[in-house]
Amino acid sequence: MENGKLLKSGEFLVTETEPKDIFIPEEFNEEQRMIAQTCHDFLEAEVYPKMADLEKGDRELMKGILKKAGELGLMGVSVPEEFGGFGQSFVTQMLVAETTGAGYSFSVAYMAHCGIGTLPILYYGNKDQRQRYVTKLATGELLGAYCLTEPGAGSDANSGKTNAKLSEDGKHYILNGQKMWITNAGFADTQVVFAKIDNDRVLSAFIVERTMSGVVIGPDEHKMGIKGSSTAQIYYNDVKVPVENLLGKRGEGFRVALSILHMGRLKLGANVLGAAKKAITDSVKYANERKQFGVLISTFGAIKHKLAGQVIRLFASESAVYRVSRDIDSMMEKLKVDCGDTGRASIEAISHYAVEAAILKVFGSEMLDFVSDEAVQIHGGMGYSAEMDVERGYRDSRINRIFEGTNEINRLLVVDTAMKRAMKGEFELFGKAETLYNDLNKITSGVVAGEDYFSEKTRYIINFKKAILICIHGAVKHFEKNLINEQEVLNNIADMMMETYVSESLLLRVKKLETLKGNIAVYKDILDVNIYDTAEVIRKSGCDAVNSFASQDDAPAITGAIENLSKVQGLNVKEARRRIAGKLIEDNCYKY
Numbered sequence: 001m002e003n004g005k006l007l008k009s010g011e012f013l014v015t016e017t018e019p020k021d022i023f024i025p026e027e028f029n030e031e032q033r034m035i036a037q038t039c040h041d042f043l044e045a046e047v048y049p050k051m052a053d054l055e056k057g058d059r060e061l062m063k064g065i066l067k068k069a070g071e072l073g074l075m076g077v078s079v080p081e082e083f084g085g086f087g088q089s090f091v092t093q094m095l096v097a098e099t100t101g102a103g104y105s106f107s108v109a110y111m112a113h114c115g116i117g118t119l120p121i122l123y124y125g126n127k128d129q130r131q132r133y134v135t136k137l138a139t140g141e142l143l144g145a146y147c148l149t150e151p152g153a154g155s156d157a158n159s160g161k162t163n164a165k166l167s168e169d170g171k172h173y174i175l176n177g178q179k180m181w182i183t184n185a186g187f188a189d190t191q192v193v194f195a196k197i198d199n200d201r202v203l204s205a206f207i208v209e210r211t212m213s214g215v216v217i218g219p220d221e222h223k224m225g226i227k228g229s230s231t232a233q234i235y236y237n238d239v240k241v242p243v244e245n246l247l248g249k250r251g252e253g254f255r256v257a258l259s260i261l262h263m264g265r266l267k268l269g270a271n272v273l274g275a276a277k278k279a280i281t282d283s284v285k286y287a288n289e290r291k292q293f294g295v296l297i298s299t300f301g302a303i304k305h306k307l308a309g310q311v312i313r314l315f316a317s318e319s320a321v322y323r324v325s326r327d328i329d330s331m332m333e334k335l336k337v338d339c340g341d342t343g344r345a346s347i348e349a350i351s352h353y354a355v356e357a358a359i360l361k362v363f364g365s366e367m368l369d370f371v372s373d374e375a376v377q378i379h380g381g382m383g384y385s386a387e388m389d390v391e392r393g394y395r396d397s398r399i400n401r402i403f404e405g406t407n408e409i410n411r412l413l414v415v416d417t418a419m420k421r422a423m424k425g426e427f428e429l430f431g432k433a434e435t436l437y438n439d440l441n442k443i444t445s446g447v448v449a450g451e452d453y454f455s456e457k458t459r460y461i462i463n464f465k466k467a468i469l470i471c472i473h474g475a476v477k478h479f480e481k482n483l484i485n486e487q488e489v490l491n492n493i494a495d496m497m498m499e500t501y502v503s504e505s506l507l508l509r510v511k512k513l514e515t516l517k518g519n520i521a522v523y524k525d526i527l528d529v530n531i532y533d534t535a536e537v538i539r540k541s542g543c544d545a546v547n548s549f550a551s552q553d554d555a556p557a558i559t560g561a562i563e564n565l566s567k568v569q570g571l572n573v574k575e576a577r578r579r580i581a582g583k584l585i586e587d588n589c590y591k592y
């Protein structure tokens with residue numbers, strides 16, 4: 001495997017990365033920490049005290065809080081200065097997404113506005129559209145929404161029926177149709193609406209104002225969670241949208257929609273970190289107060305196991321989030337030189353990292369579901385009480401696996417996109433996979449005598465990648481073009497890819513931390529348990545995949561190779577988890 005600095009999307013499967021080439025959260029500078037503190041203070045002052053009222057569905061209250069966030073400058077983080085924002089780096093944008101992620105349904109409303117509601121116009125709008133809309137969205141003077149989903153078009157987003165026809169005088173598009181599940185629908189001033197012009201096969205995008213005649217907003221949906229966020233249907237009845245409000249070119253809408261989804265997935269990956277940190281802090285505070293059998297419940301091994309499990313998955317997820325964020329910043333810099341337009345360079349760079357965006361979305365949303373579920377369990381009966389934040393966190397977490405493309409769709413994308421990029425020649429995958437597959441009997445776990453700590457962990461990651469390549473080659477060889485219909489096998493491979501990418505990011509972070517911090521013992525514990533668990537996913541998912549395509553004669557050699565490649569040293573996971581939980585219990589909050 002070669003060394004490389006800025007990897008292409010999916011290239012991590014065949015190329016090693018050095019710790020110096022990744023960004024880790026411990027490297028945030030003073031300004032970034034201040035921005036995060038401002039977001040945190042905002043939640044404390046403006047959001048948490050009003051949470052109960054927000055949950056009653058008070059649209060005006062949510063609107064007011066969003067406006068205040070705008071006044072404080074929190075809405076212009078992703079917008080360049082020339083359009084009224086602060087033009088922060090992608091790493092900083094992700095830090096803001098993370099910090100505000102602790103804001104329950106406020107966070108959903110805020111992210112929908114700043115992300116999918118604003119950025120399509122910044123990225124694809126012309127100068128006039130950016131001037132008319134983005135400058136006001138960046139300050140909160142206008143609030144935005146994004147309208148793609150329809151009753152009959154969810155995951156299959158391009159199948160929407162909303163239609164646009166050019167008026168006879170050529171001045172307007174006449175829009176008719178219906179959108180559903182639209183976040184911020186209740187108060188958004190602008191809507192990015194996707195519709196097909198005439199009988200086009202693909203979508204176009206339009207900027208629609210709520211005050212345009214014929215725009216009808218339905219009542220808010222009654223939802224399981226994020227109850228403070230307005231989600232409603234929007235109907236378009238002969239709405240006259242000026243031709244100047246066509247966003248991008250005719251037929252470019254599906255591309256706009258997909259690119260914005262990549263961005264949304266990345267930001268969701270950051271968002272869930274903030275929510276998880278809050279849930280972990282709530283968990284440990286409760287465990288350090290609640291006594292049963294005469295002692296604090298935080299002294300019980302079963303509770304320490306849960307606390308450590310929360311920390312491990314969060315810390316690993318966070319390592320991957322900031323690794324990707326820096327890659328995107330570097331890619332943006334490169335593309336800005338080529339195309340000269342910051343907005344376009346941003347979305348090109350974001351779209352480039354489609355594989356990693358899907359990984360962050362799936363891994364992060366499932367991490368948060370796990371963390372939130374354990375938070376409720378640690379609270380026992382109190383966790384089931386609507387008075388507790390962990391109860392709200394549990395309900396609010398669930399949506400993350402559904403929007404920004406369901407996790408089923410995103411799992412398919414992880415493998416499909418990586419393979420397509422490799423086929424296009426962006427990196428060499430299939431040749432390497434075939435070489436490994438042709439020599440299955442020679443594959444061992446590769447133990448080296450006297451191997452040091454990090455060399456051993458690096459070898460494990462390299463082995464996991466080899467196991468993935470073997471599964472890819474076997475599946476392609478067996479199913480050929482039909483592989484796309486073998487979703488179970490693709491899911492197995494996606495799980496292997498996701499866990500490996502996250503474990504590698506964690507390894508690189510801990511290696512880098514060794515040079516930044518003195519004592520990294522607890523981080524090594526986190527890494528040890530994580531890799532131990534990942535090895536099990538590689539073994540199980542790898543063997544499941546192989547047994548789904550290999551004949552009885554072929555299967556033993558292939559699964560034998562997977563078993564060898566997923567072998568890791570035995571570990572006293574009980575003690576490692578106790579030490580990880582020990583730090584959390586001592587700090588009485590998430591502080592890693």
Ligand SMILES: Cc1cc2nc3c(=O)[nH]c(=O)nc-3n(C[C@H](O)[C@H](O)[C@H](O)COP(=O)(O)OP(=O)(O)OC[C@H]3O[C@@H](n4cnc5c(N)ncnc54)[C@H](O)[C@@H]3O)c2cc1C
Binds near residue numbers: 153156181408
């Ligand atoms: C609270 C909330 C807020 C939302 N906000 C917005 C918003 O602001 N703007 C917007 O445009 N949309 C929004 N959405 C819509 C959201 O993006 C969709 O709900 C989501 O894309 C899934 O579409 P669907 O609900 O039609 O489910 P479906 O597509 O019908 O999926 C149903 C199930 O089938 C699975 N499935 C579907 N296709 C496949 C396939 N090819 N292979 C395997 N499995 C498949 C799915 O994974 C899922 O498990 C929101 C939704 C909710 C609930």
